[in-house]
Amino acid sequence: MINKQIAGTAEAVADVFDGATIMIGGFGEAGSPIELIHALIDQGATNLTVVNNNTGGGEVGLAALIKAGRVSKMICSFPRTANSTVFPKLYHSGATKLELVPQGTLAERIRAGGAGIPAFYTATSVGTPLEEGKERRTIDGRDYVLEYGLTGDFALIRGRMADRYGNVLYNKTARNFSPVMAMACKTTIVQVEDVVDGGELDPEAVVTPGIFVNRVVEQKNPAYESVLIADGVSYP
Amino acid sequence: MINKQIAGTAEAVADVFDGATIMIGGFGEAGSPIELIHALIDQGATNLTVVNNNTGGGEVGLAALIKAGRVSKMICSFPRTANSTVFPKLYHSGATKLELVPQGTLAERIRAGGAGIPAFYTATSVGTPLEEGKERRTIDGRDYVLEYGLTGDFALIRGRMADRYGNVLYNKTARNFSPVMAMACKTTIVQVEDVVDGGELDPEAVVTPGIFVNRVVEQKNPAYESVLIADGVSYP
């Protein structure tokens, strides 16, 4: 019988290895899998390449992972956020490298990685400093750059609900990058507030089909970054 | 106020012009917008390029459009079906040309067209006769061919339900190509069994967001190809 449910977050991230590429869902705090990230901090894997739109806020979640020195490279579109104080230091010291990717190109590169598309053309970044190092091609009179698919070893994702098959529903704008990250990683780990029985999710409304998901962890009452920051929490 | 609902199928297809590229949703009879196609036959536009996975069955719907001599070119993956008797004659006479595209490449080319991706690489068709005329490229040691995005002038689609904003839900495997075709065409026309009030569809479960839809026609009790064929119907 297929049952992708795992008892806890520690078990779910136990096999993350040094040097792994980790895609972390979330846009700001919406959809940020804080408990999985904290389990990853406890687990100890280091020299990680992390893909996320941002670099986390305060000293919890992704920011805490960066602060702990575990992230050697960030791939993101917007490493500055109001509450982002950790990344700048490590960036300036050279401890954490940055690959800056336009947001839509980032999303499409991840989708391509998951869909078996090794490369595609886009007009985004043509004529800008971010075109540097990219191959340019004119198609039907317009200039485009070649972008490569992006894949990862692990995806850490936060959903609203899942079943034992790994079918996932999200919550409003917390969906963001998670469905494409689930497609693009060898091992996709999802924390949800509720694991429901197989057959309870409407097949018409499933957002991430279970084929893209390897592990599901039930995490009741997940934390929100803004609440933790307001409470002055610093992880660990 | 935004209201994309149109009174009838005739009005919905009134501006289809000779020489247009029409994407028609459906895989076999599932999701085939028969009433819209029949309205298009009545309307008279000709020299059409039609994109559909198949070539229709019997002498109704897409097959009837082809039989009426309106289709100068089919772009599809599988022009043979059990009930497909019309296309072979026109194909052999040279009246209707065929561009054969692998099914997944067809879906992705349409998705690319809708997503502003002019071209992408795929391993599908490498080393086969369908590679002919395509550019080959080796990426990370594997061979791929370059495929171009596909766009259309009109999409004719059958859904289950829509609202005045053009948000669409589908019925089971009738979804197939329709969501990507809706993205890829300048004017997307959808027939649905029920037009509901704005706000009645769950924003989490909308499959085709209204931005991709231009016209919605309510078509209660739509016909099914298999039923029409069993009844010996030949359109018009």
Place this chain on the structure above:
Amino acid sequence: MSNNQEAVGRTRDEMAERVALDIPDGSYVNLGIGIPELIAKYVPAGREFIYHTENGLLGMGPPPEEGGGEPELINAGKRRVTVVPGASYFHHADSFAMIRGGHLDLCVLGALQVAQNGDLANWSTGQPDAIPAVGGAMDLVAGVKQIFVVTQHCTKQGEPKLVEACTYPLTGLGVVNRVYTDLAVIEISERGFQLVELSPGVDFDYVQARTGAPLLAIE
């Protein structure tokens, strides 16, 4: 250029309201952060706009009451928002398919500089010690059908933002269609900056003096 900002021309809210007047009924619109966000308050009577926020929502409504809303219902500026009837959620790749595929009618953005050929610089001042951050700006200008810029006519230091050629790193080439400032509405034409409208109490010479390239008078 003078260093003090005279209290002439439109306020931020008046600029937003002025932009809204030019948006056709039924438009799908993406609003950038800052003054563009204010536009949502000024939908002219009888029109309906659908707001897109690139983090995955079509049908974005106004902000919730102070202290209200939900942490997982936010806009691209990471501020809490609401949804209107007819809304839909989708993932980031689908959201940028809308943008890149040319499905949005209009995007209104802020700017550091706009050149007379429509080049836009709005993501980086190019300072070597700054952490670069681009977000969705380059995707938006490359994909959306029309790009409006709404911005103060000059920087806080009184330097013109409408220039012959951008000196800051570009966001996109020849992408801007119109610029709405506190002083004027200006179209990017084949011949350069074409004045469309002066703000109340502002005259041509005043605007030209604060513009870094020739301003074409209304004919």
Place this chain on the structure above:
Amino acid sequence: MSNNQEAVGRTRDEMAERVALDIPDGSYVNLGIGIPELIAKYVPAGREFIYHTENGLLGMGPPPEEGGGEPELINAGKRRVTVVPGASYFHHADSFAMIRGGHLDLCVLGALQVAQNGDLANWSTGQPDAIPAVGGAMDLVAGVKQIFVVTQHCTKQGEPKLVEACTYPLTGLGVVNRVYTDLAVIEISERGFQLVELSPGVDFDYVQARTGAPLLAIE
């Protein structure tokens, strides 16, 4: 080659059942049209497979009772099917993202010819007057992790389908992992056709005589 099909080896249903034995628990599987469809009847006790049909369904169940089902719930062969708990519907681009992206564990297909290097021909006999039709076969063989072929060992005319090199137009290069026929189970190895198992009542020479390339005996 003889022209009459002797009643030796496995029946179509037995071939399907034999394939099912080799599918690990929890596999995501796409079944082609014909004999592969029969595999769904033979899930070994204690295992659960998830069937994918490329027209947009994961969690395909058995066919409905004769005359039952719905016209808009069909498989890739356009036959009516059912869904099992945990199913999901999706559009064609997402469905082929699963295929092309390597997310399916196994695809079982029919064949016209399989070459000793794993080349597969299963979409066209290359006849000049035939209307070409490919469907999803080329996408499946290019994307799915493992490709099994299940087929009669020879054509109705007694010609071997396992050959040195395909003469029919190819579906994919070096894509087949295993072949299940009425006579044997054969692995495509680095050295060519490696016999894995003979069907009950069939001996090596009998299979070799009906195979168009050297068959490597079990060591």
